[in-house]
Amino acid sequence: MSYYLEAINQEKNHRRILKNISLEINDNSILAILGPSGGGKTTLLNILARIDQPSYGKFYSSDNIVPKGIMIFQDYRLFPNMTVFQNIAFGLRVKKKSRSLINIRCQKIMKTMDIADLAEYYPHELSGGQQQRVSLARAMILQPKLLLMDEPFSSLDENLRLEMLNFVKKIQEKFKMTIVFVTHFKTEAYLLSNQVAILIDGQIMQKGTPKEIETHPESFAVAKFLGQANFIPGELDENCFISSIYRGPVEIKSDSRQLLYIPFSNLITVDKTDYFAFEAVVKEINWIVNENRLVLNIDQVQIQINSNSSQFKIGKSYKFYFKQLPVVF
Numbered sequence: 001m002s003y004y005l006e007a008i009n010q011e012k013n014h015r016r017i018l019k020n021i022s023l024e025i026n027d028n029s030i031l032a033i034l035g036p037s038g039g040g041k042t043t044l045l046n047i048l049a050r051i052d053q054p055s056y057g058k059f060y061s062s063d064n065i066v067p068k069g070i071m072i073f074q075d076y077r078l079f080p081n082m083t084v085f086q087n088i089a090f091g092l093r094v095k096k097k098s099r100s101l102i103n104i105r106c107q108k109i110m111k112t113m114d115i116a117d118l119a120e121y122y123p124h125e126l127s128g129g130q131q132q133r134v135s136l137a138r139a140m141i142l143q144p145k146l147l148l149m150d151e152p153f154s155s156l157d158e159n160l161r162l163e164m165l166n167f168v169k170k171i172q173e174k175f176k177m178t179i180v181f182v183t184h185f186k187t188e189a190y191l192l193s194n195q196v197a198i199l200i201d202g203q204i205m206q207k208g209t210p211k212e213i214e215t216h217p218e219s220f221a222v223a224k225f226l227g228q229a230n231f232i233p234g235e236l237d238e239n240c241f242i243s244s245i246y247r248g249p250v251e252i253k254s255d256s257r258q259l260l261y262i263p264f265s266n267l268i269t270v271d272k273t274d275y276f277a278f279e280a281v282v283k284e285i286n287w288i289v290n291e292n293r294l295v296l297n298i299d300q301v302q303i304q305i306n307s308n309s310s311q312f313k314i315g316k317s318y319k320f321y322f323k324q325l326p327v328v329f
């Protein structure tokens, strides 16, 4: 079942927080809503969970039944005076299911989540990762078609975060549900989701696969948010850009501010003389995982790039060119 948001607007205290959001959420997929703090991610998630109603606009599903997502909160919100088992059983108890059915479903879900040996623990006796599994189990036992997660990994350390990302991915594949989660970490969004929607200042600026978003940001706002890029001022002369470091053909985006966009990953060295290549002196080499971050000087301008080549020497000059036609925002 797919879900649709149509022209959703949200106003609170005379502030327009969400602006005309239209979005399709595909069946059996993971959608990441990625954006900076204050962009409106939680406000949007609350509408999907029907915790809030939008001021204007519609949220509906392809089967025309009013959808309601089950939410997993950032702080897990486990009931502190209930054991793990009681926490997980809670939703079925509210639905007045029989004791035997509750037992069978709880045992099964605890096994799947690898928390069967924690059944009698209380939340304060659990680590962050264990609490997250319990909150996931508490939601999953209700067999939701739409699962919503608000910054689900933000309080976990890096190793645990990766472990939980993989775990959620497996759970999604097994139960074939739709997951929407919000995050302001792009690696988290890229690792877990099939589709990413970038939400900035209450607007969906772009939606696409992680690769599409990372390699083809459509606007200055998205490129700036994604980071890891240089922006060099210059002037456009038809399809040519003229700047202190590069003069040559470019792709021009509609909201052009005459800034040449150079993601850290879009430069390579060329040894042959290429008309559009530019020369730069390596000023610094800093090791970051699996590659080097180079600081380059081109006349008075400084840019940064990533490279996994070990050929560079500080103080030496090299020729660089773009892997893909450079973009001007």
Ligand SMILES: Nc1ncnc2c1ncn2[C@@H]1O[C@H](COP(=O)(O)OP(=O)(O)OP(=O)(O)O)[C@@H](O)[C@H]1O
Binding pocket: 012, 013, 015, 017, 035, 036, 037, 038, 039, 040, 041, 042, 043, 044, 184
């Ligand atoms: N009740 C309210 N009245 C007025 N403004 C509000 C209200 N609730 C939220 N906002 C504002 O709406 C904007 C979006 O808030 P929201 O919590 O949805 O953002 P977010 O993207 O989830 O941020 P974060 O990543 O920091 O949690 C913020 O600027 C916030 O101050």
